[in-house]
Amino acid sequence: MIEPMAWCILAPFIGASLAFLLPGRVWRRPIAIGAIGATLASVWMLTSQVWNSGAQRMDLSGWPAPLGIGLAADGFSVFMIVMTGVVGSLIGAYALWHYSDLSDATEPAERRLFWPLWLILWGSLNAIYLSSDIFNIYVALEVITLAAVALITLSGKAEALVAAMRYLLAAFLGSLSYLMGVALLYATHGALDLVIIADQERAGLPEVGAFALMATGLALKTALFPMHFWLPPAHSKAAAPVSAILSALVVKASFYVLLRLWFGVFDGPAMYAVGILLGTLGSAAIIWGAFQALRQMSLKLLIAHSTVAQIGYLFLIFPLTARRPSGELAAAGWITEACTGVSYHALSHALAKAAMFLGAGVVLHVYGSDLLTNMRGMSRRLPITTFALAIAGVSLMGLPPSGGFAAKWLIVTAALGAGQWWWVLVILIGGLLTAGYIFLMLRWAFISEDAPIQLRPANMPIQLAALALALLSVLVGFRLEEPFQLLVIGDPFPIFDLP
Amino acid sequence: MTRHDATLRRRRRRALLRVRIVVAGAGALALALLLVAAVLELPEGPLGLAEEAAAQLAHTGVDHAVTAVLLNYRSYDTWLEVGVLLLAVMAIFALRGGAHLENVRPAPRRDPLLTWLTRLLIPMLTLTAGYLLWLGKFAPGGAFQAGVVLGAAGAMLRLSGTPSLDRIGDVAIRILLAVGFLAFLVAAVATRLAGLDMLELPPGRAGDIILMVETLATISIATTCAVLVMAMPGAESPPAIAAKDVRKEART
Amino acid sequence: MTLLSCGYMSVCFGVASAAGAATPETPVLTSHLVYMLTACLLFCIGLFGLITRGHLMRNVMSLNVMGGGVFLFLVAVARRDAGESGPDPVPHAMTLTGIVVALAASAFALALARRIHSITGEMRLEPGDDNS
Numbered sequence: 028m029i030e031p032m033a034w035c036i037l038a039p040f041i042g043a044s045l046a047f048l049l050p051g052r053v054w055r056r057p058i059a060i061g062a063i064g065a066t067l068a069s070v071w072m073l074t075s076q077v078w079n080s081g082a083q084r085m086d087l088s089g090w091p092a093p094l095g096i097g098l099a100a101d102g103f104s105v106f107m108i109v110m111t112g113v114v115g116s117l118i119g120a121y122a123l124w125h126y127s128d129l130s131d132a133t134e135p136a137e138r139r140l141f142w143p144l145w146l147i148l149w150g151s152l153n154a155i156y157l158s159s160d161i162f163n164i165y166v167a168l169e170v171i172t173l174a175a176v177a178l179i180t181l182s183g184k185a186e187a188l189v190a191a192m193r194y195l196l197a198a199f200l201g202s203l204s205y206l207m208g209v210a211l212l213y214a215t216h217g218a219l220d221l222v223i224i225a226d227q228e229r230a231g232l233p234e235v236g237a238f239a240l241m242a243t244g245l246a247l248k249t250a251l252f253p254m255h256f257w258l259p260p261a262h263s264k265a266a267a268p269v270s271a272i273l274s275a276l277v278v279k280a281s282f283y284v285l286l287r288l289w290f291g292v293f294d295g296p297a298m299y300a301v302g303i304l305l306g307t308l309g310s311a312a313i314i315w316g317a318f319q320a321l322r323q324m325s326l327k328l329l330i331a332h333s334t335v336a337q338i339g340y341l342f343l344i345f346p347l348t349a350r351r352p353s354g355e356l357a358a359a360g361w362i363t364e365a366c367t368g369v370s371y372h373a374l375s376h377a378l379a380k381a382a383m384f385l386g387a388g389v390v391l392h393v394y395g396s397d398l399l400t401n402m403r404g405m406s407r408r409l410p411i412t413t414f415a416l417a418i419a420g421v422s423l424m425g426l427p428p429s430g431g432f433a434a435k436w437l438i439v440t441a442a443l444g445a446g447q448w449w450w451v452l453v454i455l456i457g458g459l460l461t462a463g464y465i466f467l468m469l470r471w472a473f474i475s476e477d478a479p480i481q482l483r484p485a486n487m488p489i490q491l492a493a494l495a496l497a498l499l500s501v502l503v504g505f506r507l508e509e510p511f512q513l514l515v516i517g518d519p520f521p522i523f524d525l526p
Numbered sequence: 527m528t529r530h531d532a533t534l535r536r537r538r539r540r541a542l543l544r545v546r547i548v549v550a551g552a553g554a555l556a557l558a559l560l561l562v563a564a565v566l567e568l569p570e571g572p573l574g575l576a577e578e579a580a581a582q583l584a585h586t587g588v589d590h591a592v593t594a595v596l597l598n599y600r601s602y603d604t605w606l607e608v609g610v611l612l613l614a615v616m617a618i619f620a621l622r623g624g625a626h627l628e629n630v631r632p633a634p635r636r637d638p639l640l641t642w643l644t645r646l647l648i649p650m651l652t653l654t655a656g657y658l659l660w661l662g663k664f665a666p667g668g669a670f671q672a673g674v675v676l677g678a679a680g681a682m683l684r685l686s687g688t689p690s691l692d693r694i695g696d697v698a699i700r701i702l703l704a705v706g707f708l709a710f711l712v713a714a715v716a717t718r719l720a721g722l723d724m725l726e727l728p729p730g731r732a733g734d735i736i737l738m739v740e741t742l743a744t745i746s747i748a749t750t751c752a753v754l755v756m757a758m759p760g761a762e763s764p765p766a767i768a769a770k771d772v773r774k775e776a777r778t
Numbered sequence: 779m780t781l782l783s784c785g786y787m788s789v790c791f792g793v794a795s796a797a798g799a800a801t802p803e804t805p806v807l808t809s810h811l812v813y814m815l816t817a818c819l820l821f822c823i824g825l826f827g828l829i830t831r832g833h834l835m836r837n838v839m840s841l842n843v844m845g846g847g848v849f850l851f852l853v854a855v856a857r858r859d860a861g862e863s864g865p866d867p868v869p870h871a872m873t874l875t876g877i878v879v880a881l882a883a884s885a886f887a888l889a890l891a892r893r894i895h896s897i898t899g900e901m902r903l904e905p906g907d908d909n910s
Binding site: 162165166169172173176177180185188189191192193195196199200202203206207209210211213214217219 | 814821825828834837838841844845847848851852855858859868869872875876879882883886887890891893894897898903
Binding site for chain 1: 560561563564565567568569571573574575578579582598599600601602603606607609610612613614616617619620621622623697700701703704707708711714715718722723724725726727
């Protein structure tokens, strides 16, 4: 019997087990391609199932909640799973080359371990997006953390190890903080299922404490300013496909959980203040991350700081969907725009950032270093990669027509509708600073080289993977109807209902 | 001048540390106050799932409620947890630059007393592990307790210089490590194919299936624990020691 | 050592405060509450240790002190929710799962720390950090 929800988790896990048991060179490619194909097929089936017949829910082990664990798929889960599927398989296509004998950047041990780690990570990302149980989410978050840190350490370089250690400590702290929140919520409600907890009466201080712990832990894992200290080294010292996975996908998982808690569990007089606080930290991240990106001299560090900034935009959803102490919504009537805008930003950032890190991987492979000053003459030598970096940059800046533009336009509309004009100001300044560091990055590519230097030839398929991601990040800006329709299936942002 | 700089730097670092301690102290204190206030406001209870879990216990195939939660009601969590253990091993393999245990640190010299003790303890540990595994059905015990005890036996073999897991080859080690995760995976796929909910155990056979899954999980957990001890990267590689010495010299 | 003694003191403090308050007039402070408060203190002590200490081994220990706090809290909840058939098994199972997850993460963190030590000769992330 076919159950797409289960197979979205099972397919990558089966692939991971096979890749772990059969690490030989002969098997690597068929297993990787088979796992990607099977996962994409499951994602496709799940999408059409939810699209045609609405939100899904299944009870694992045959026990309905509260005793068992429930899997649930609504429009938002499917949106995130599709994002993971598209970005993940294109990164996978790049990794097929990067972790093969064709690339001299990797050791045999790395090649053996990349696929099991990445497939387990992919499966648990899908598990998070489908889970309806706060403790199950904790376990899946830990799987993601360990897999992500292990992926960083694959290269074995000292600076990568130090970055991985810092990331592991931060993420471990985040997990424990989240787990303490889970314990408090269980002590308050006697249940772990998100739907059951959401249906119960709000419980005041214990719930506020639980939310404070969980939100801090998840914000630490998402690298919200000022808890972003671990992100730039961890994301820039890893190998290119790993950087792309971390920046595009992994940080989104903890943000997703935070959003679920915000809409499902947390409500009360403190909501507005918390929302404004999260929005302010997000704004600070936008300015600070972009400012730091302007000062970087190496491509990957620049892109990693840009991730810090782009994560900030995600947190603008909180002030825009908060309820004032008087009980009315801050942005009544504009909630759909705010939620769709932020979801859309997550998608276009995932595509653009994966494109940039893969592009940086090509640069690193060809030039042997990712110092910006070394990238002279790149526009002529690597036209495809330069083009990919440029249009991914267009999407990050939010120039029309691109996914980034559509997302920022929706957020700006919602902010103006809510009368919170100051976020618009932040978005504008952030956009200008983004334009600044993108131009700074591309400037070197268009300066012709002083003297002809001997470089390694670039390989076409890996350039095409980066290009495809970059093109997609722009193209998603052209069609907003389907995502709009998808994101209301199953009412993932239940505040919609309220007056 | 350089000495002056060093003093300044040290002073600055001390000041920074003091700031860090004050900030951390204030933060931890604030969190403690929040938590204490939250705990004092908690409902009186009893609130949880004790009654529900007990009411369905007869259909779970085991008589101990915690084992029922771990391997029946919430077996999906346990599956992911076995996955976390597998990941820890993979991560350590990644740090070692490969999966082989052949080049683990040379075992210490054999010691007659240690050998004697090992001979005495290994059968007892194995027996205890088997007992704990079986005990899980109706009392505190089960795969994790059994696996850790058996893993301790593996670590002991290692410490006493007796060849064990490091001699059985790469493929076999991988199979032993993955078999627990695979057991859950097979159960998940098989239950779907049989038309049940994922990981749903038919009440008549639940006891046998749980015992089988637990046995396989015990093997994996024991191997994981033993491998974590054996493959733990050490400070023994010569270039590293040299680098350290250089650094020490540079500092003095 | 400082950390451990702090943990011990907090336990003593929790018990003492319970003994002081558990008079017939104030039956509020029941035994599970003492454990819960102790658990919260342990969590905060671990957090303090994690932020102020630079040595990687101590960082991992601090995280485990925090984890100990969470697990103690869960067990206390199980005790509070005890029915006729014994304590609530769900928090017990969560504790077991949490312990195994913490074990895996700690093992990895220690392995990583040793690897960093063998390459850089430092057992901390910021070289030259005097604070142990």
